[in-house]
Amino acid sequence: MYQTEGPLTFYRGLTPTIIAVFPYAGLQFSFYNLLQQLYKWVMPSEGMNAGNVKNLVCGSCAGVISKTLTYPFDLFKKRLQVGGFEQARAAFGQVRTYKGLMDCAGQIVREEGPVGLFKGLSPSLLKAALSTGFTFFWYELFCNLLYALKDTGSTKGQEG
Secondary structure: HHHEEEEEEEEOOOHHHHHHHHHHHHHHHHHHHHHHHHHHHHHOOOOOOOHHHHHHHHHHHHHHHHHHHHHHHHHHHHHHHHOOOOOHHHOOOOOOOOOOOOHHHHHHHHHHHHHHHHHHHHHHHHHHHHHHHHHHHHHHHHHHHHHHHHHHHHHHHHHH
16 A cells, blocks of 8 residues: 555545544533433432443443434545555445545535435444443443542541
8 A cells, every 4th residue: 555555545534533533522521411411300319329320321322422423524534544445345336436535525425415424323323332331331430439439538537
């Protein structure tokens, strides 16, 4: 690849990745917070008892919503990354080549319609649900553990 296309070939798909990573992370945290508040509002009596399950469910839902909103950039990244393998892909059907991010987005919308922006979303949502759900689950679990250890330590310090 380096010999035929140069060093920039290794950076295909970097632009949509950079564009998407910040909104994706921001949306994850925003929706996680919103879903936590919504959970407390819908189930106020269970709010204190369902901590770990609530964190897992709210995190998973936040991941699914965030991934859905930013998925087109993930698709652009993947399409741009496989751009150098035209000969290998020829046996699998139509081969598309893109000149960059905007060309990729335009071709997808023109040839496949707006629905084309979400091709392959399902497996990506499964991954997002699991990874984000468990990320928030473990984060909250360890924060609560550290908080409990801190309280135990400060209580012992006051007694002695």
